[in-house]
Amino acid sequence: SEQSLVSARASVMVYDDSHKRWLPSGTSQGISKVHIYQHVINNTFRVVGRKLQDHEVSINCAILRGLKYNQATPTFHQWRDNRQVVFGLNFSSKEEADSFAQTMMVVLDTL
């Protein structure tokens, strides 16, 4: 019921506002395979990432209208979810960052 529109390797991080620092998402550091999935029936979208090593889910975040996707550097992109949690993706390559961002922008345009 869901199809992957894009996948990219990235270290998934969450910003700890109280201590003003980035933390690795999930129980360990490590690279995730991060997808943008489209739920074809109800036409919704989400970012889902799983650690390459143990498949732990490192991110599962709805992409909602009005999401501001910030390409802070060519390989570090970030956004707030609807609970104001800030996610950061530290991509393994510029090419993967570009293709992820391109798909994200197209998805945001359709919402």
Ligand SMILES: CC(=O)N[C@@H](Cc1ccccc1Cl)C(=O)N1CCC[C@]12C=C[C@@H]1CC[C@@H](C(=O)N[C@@H]3C(=O)N4[C@@H](C=C[C@H]3C)CC[C@H]4C(=O)O)N1C2=O
């Ligand atoms: C208006 C607004 O909301 N602005 C938000 C960003 C934003 C803008 C627009 C829409 C949505 C959002 Cl989300 C904002 O500025 N935010 C969101 C929370 C965090 C932050 C606030 C302060 C700090 C200061 C330094 C900076 C930062 O974290 N830079 C990175 C960095 O220090 N690192 C990461 C990599 C590279 C760098 C780029 C990898 C790990 C660490 C490191 O290099 O070791 N910050 C931010 O990005």
